[in-house]
Amino acid sequence: MSVKVLFVYPNTYGMNMLPPAIALFSALLKGRGHQVDLFDATYYQTDYGVDSDGTKATRLNVVPFNPDEKGILLRTTDWRDDIREKVQSFSPDLIALSTTEDMWLLGVQLLEEIQDHIKRHKIPVIAGGVFPTFAPEIVIKQDLIDMVCVGEGENALLDLCDRIDKGNSWDDVTNLWVKQRDGSVLKNSISNPFDINDTPIIDIDLFEEQRLFRPMAGKWYKMMPIETIRGCPYKCAFCNSPDQLTLYDDATETTFFRKKSIELVYRELKHFKENYGIEYNYFWADTFLSWNNREFDEFCDMYSDIGLPFWMQTRPETLTDYKVKRLAEVGLHRISFGIEHGNENFRKKFLKRDWKNDAIIKALKIPVRHNVSFSLNNITGFPTETRELAMDTVELNRHIDSNNQNLYSFVPFHGTQLRKLCEEMGLVSPETITKALTDKPMLVQKQYPPEQIEGLQKCFVLYVKMPKSRWKDIERAEANTTEGNRIFEELKQEYLEKYAVNSTGTDSNSADLEYGVEAVKPSI
């Protein structure tokens, strides 16, 4: 016997990279003889949220590219018909939703569309992912949700499917919150983290081939998300990773921070290169250079056999000349760094990032020396922040010869230290669901109102890259008025003509996006 699991993935078309969790679960479940299918909302017009990609292009964070190159188009069919057709034809025994916070309400919308089928056939529905992990009390309240996975899903999902298969109760499956008939909830404890060295080759066949294509530095590649490390050694207050550590430290004997064996990483890389024609690897570890020196050398020796360009994200403090040089020799193509804020004291106090600006500036000369292009991620709109403080972020970015730079507005995700602060300050309520990073600012603060944040976001790249003599005009361009937008368009042209040259001096079209969100032209 086998269990039929239908994964539901709420997503909008800007975010191309496929979700590794679903591909991993699929491989594990198929390995146990279960059947798996997927409803992926990525290329449907769901009228949900924003086109993060388009936003980034408008703000000069990325440079437009030719969307027809790989023929990636939105679907022309209605998602409602398709998801209904999917549940009817596949007839799942379990529906499994994987969701981040900003996608949760879209996930609910997708489930609501098939609620008749769910109710008629009494299909259990489980939700997992970073949002269900950190806001299980919100997720379990949703009518259509029967179970919430708190923490990692590998063992929980396998255990659950085995119980369903055998007709046994799943009330005591670890990591699960299970809703009872009377509405009460059983909250099971968290089991030890999954041994990531037991990870099978993930199953990407569930996804359409076009989901692998993603633009990087102005060019399309067939790109594969690859896991090397799970968890992060740093404690940034706006990020979910520190709370993952705490969740597991408090509940289990082992740590959430784990490194995959280089041998296993090699097997995956080789498999996808040889069998799927992968052209580019996307290492999504929070801090790629969290390895010790021996592990680092082992990676470089291994990767020289793969020879494909790759992207990574890491902290400036993890760079050395030796490391960047070696990585560049084996294929490092592009790096993303989180700078986040330019005011040292503010960054230390509120973001829990304790590093000096001088040290950041010095470290970020290293990739320039080795001709490796990179982008900088920054955030504004933090609790208590002011425009003056935000201008320190502009100032710091001006001292760094990056190829691209973004200024996101702060999002108080559940399961972060700053979320707690925002709730304490009354800036959000515990129930408030967050939006995407590229959406409108979430916090409404008198000392730094949303319009100011948006104005600065709009003009951030101009402030960073143009001479200060142009700042008066740039400030006028911040206004979201006919006049302000006209000045913005003029400055944008000037920027593109004179200043959009990257640090390696080779192309002004460099654009990468950490979250794979670049504009794709709708077909309808």
Ligand code: B12
């Ligand atoms: C790869 C990645 C992406 C990929 C894939 C996203 C995805 N949904 O998988 C892309 C590039 C598309 C992406 C996009 C975005 N991302 Co992102 N991303 C990551 C990253 C780096 C790794 C996630 C990952 O694959 N981990 C490995 C897999 C195996 O595990 P997992 O996804 O964590 O899931 C585990 C459990 O949660 C659970 N689980 C997950 N799903 C399910 C489902 C069921 C049924 C069950 C039982 C269990 C379960 O089991 C899994 C394995 O143990 C994380 C940071 C991090 N280190 O976690 C950020 C992170 C998830 N992203 C984040 C954000 C903000 C975004 C965006 C909103 C950014 C934006 N543009 O606005 C979008 C949202 C897109 C979307 N539809 O989900 C935040 C999420 C914040 C939040 N609380 O919601 C994170 C946590 C970054 C951070 N440090 O703050 N992202």
